[in-house]
Amino acid sequence: MLKKSLFLFAALLLTACAQAPAVAPTTAATKVRLPMGYVANVQYAPYYIAVDRGYFAAEGIEIEFDYKFETDGVKLVGAGELPFAVVSGEQVVLARSQGLPVKYIAQWYKKFPIAIISLEKSGIKTPQDLKGKKVGLPGLFGATYVGWEAFLKANNLKDGDMQAQEIGFTQVAALQTGKVDAVVGYTNNEPIVLAQNGFPVNVFAVSDAVDMVANGLLANEKVLKDNPKLARGMISALLKGVADTIKDPDAAMKISAKYVEGLKADDPIQKAVLVKTIEAMQGGKPGESTAAAWGNTQDALLAMGWVKTKMDVNTFFTNEFLP
């Protein structure tokens, strides 16, 4: 009887061992299509590094870069079609004012990257010198327009004080040919290109006048509720990519060249763009955005009439997923 029981027990044990895998199965990585909001560019070095060095993979995330328009990315996240998108802060306020269930979870650019740029020879040394001048804007939309309006408000200027005109994305050509006296662009783009073309410039950074929330990671609220681990993983990998970019821009250039078609690792203009971008990524606790900056962002939009009702700024963002 005892022998029979022992035999039965051994048989059961062997069966169980045969079924149990020798090693726990690895779960497949979560594929995340990430709208970047702009074309492939060296500015996205932190993301490229985080993919290249396996930071996302270590968090169980497989990133697919998607270079669609920023507003399309926001809508897809709001609709629950995508979990995350890279967006500028004012897009979150606009989206939430229309009921999109989205939240900003990590700040990537610590300074609002918009600037008013003029040629040095124009003599525009202070914001007040812009009065009566022709100012070219890419369009009456996006971070450039919001940044421009916030800049005007912070410097007690009004729209009618200047001759603002839409020039599309031709800021460099418009300034070089004298079509306009100043343009609104990005601190890490037009000033660098103009300087390289032999046109020294004066730059008024919007971030010097008013602290607004710049580019960062947007998430769908349901994703944050149902899968906080995914959100934490995204942020952790991104911030590691940011830290590595700041630490070693040359390595960042080499890695970015793998992901940006046509980018050469030793391109001096793109290196200058990256260095300027690194400046914008530094300051304060990594990834953190503040209620004050969100308040300034919302105030700018309220003043423009783009947002009709003041909302609780704490609904726009959360820092709870930061490492």
Next chain:
Amino acid sequence: MSATKYTIDQPAETTRTGAPLRAFVRHWMLQLAPWLTLCAFVALWHLVSLGYPAFILPSPLSVVEKLVEKLLDGTLVVHTAVTLSEAIPGLILGAVFGFITGYPIAKSRVIDRLLSPFIVASQGIPFIAIAPLLLIWFGNGAGSKIFLCAIVVFFPITINVIVGIRGISPLLRDLFRTMNATRWQTFRKLELPAALPLILAGLRVGGTLSMIGALAAEFLGTDKGLGFIINQGRGLYDTPLVLAGIVTAVVVALCIYGSIRTIERVVEKNV
């Protein structure tokens, strides 16, 4: 023997009024059919919108509310006027150049061989790709937008002029030749009247295309026009505004189409 009496059977009273009644109902059903289709579409839209948030698919009512709001504050009127100020001149310019190009091509095989391949090839260029170039070359004002509208309208008008002129019966041409008609007389009394229906049909198509051209140019960079309104709605996640802009553009395009159709009918009656 009495004469055979012949009588004509009279239809019964009910069947005598039945045919006109059916014709009356049929006439009004045909008149109301498009409106019934529209109502069915709106009803379906409303039902589907109940399952989606407003930023994805707003209800028809929210779009109407946005339309009324923008009409009352003058926004729609101002921006519609801007788009029309680009589309109509663009249509006229495209039609004039379409006629000036199409007529010699229709009349001369040499000119046909010289120009037609390039005109056909030009249609392979997506106009949305050349629109930014036009803005750079001609600036961001109305001029570049009118030019883009004209380009969009040019091809269908040209083709219709060519087909219309070539489609004239050789017998009629022979008749005018035997009557020693001058070139101007042949053009004025034969070619133009004969080709006019096709030319006007091309103009109808061109009218709606010129609206597309104006909107496409406005999408690329402007602070006025229905394209700007649609773009602004897109940027503000205000989907009711996007749809209000689209509905307005559709109504305007239909008005252009209807106006040209009315001109067609008047011309057909008098030619």
